[in-house]
Amino acid sequence: MIRCHLSTLMGRDKLKIADVARETRLNRSTITALYKETASRIDLDAIDQLCKLFQCQVSDLFEHVEK
Numbered sequence: 827m828i829r830c831h832l833s834t835l836m837g838r839d840k841l842k843i844a845d846v847a848r849e850t851r852l853n854r855s856t857i858t859a860l861y862k863e864t865a866s867r868i869d870l871d872a873i874d875q876l877c878k879l880f881q882c883q884v885s886d887l888f889e890h891v892e893k
Contacts, residue, residue: 829889832860835880850875 836846843861847854852872859865860876876887 827891827893829891830860830863830865831887831889832857832876835882835887836861839880846876846879849879852876 832846836842841849843854843857846852846857850857850872852875856865856868856872860868873884873887877884880887
């Protein structure tokens with residue numbers, strides 16, 4: 827299972843979904859799906875934009891955990 831830490835990063839920086847959408851120019855539904863951990867796939871460009879915004883590595887954004 828892949829865990830997404832977007833909500834943690836957003837909380838750290840006190841950002842709302844609308845803020846992230848505006849800053850990254852990603853679709854709001856993409857950000858919402860990642861935030862709620864309901865996304866089944868994501869584009870590499872979206873990962874790149876999120877890593878740039880939060881100044882983090884992919885491993886800070888996603889984590890593989892056993893079910």
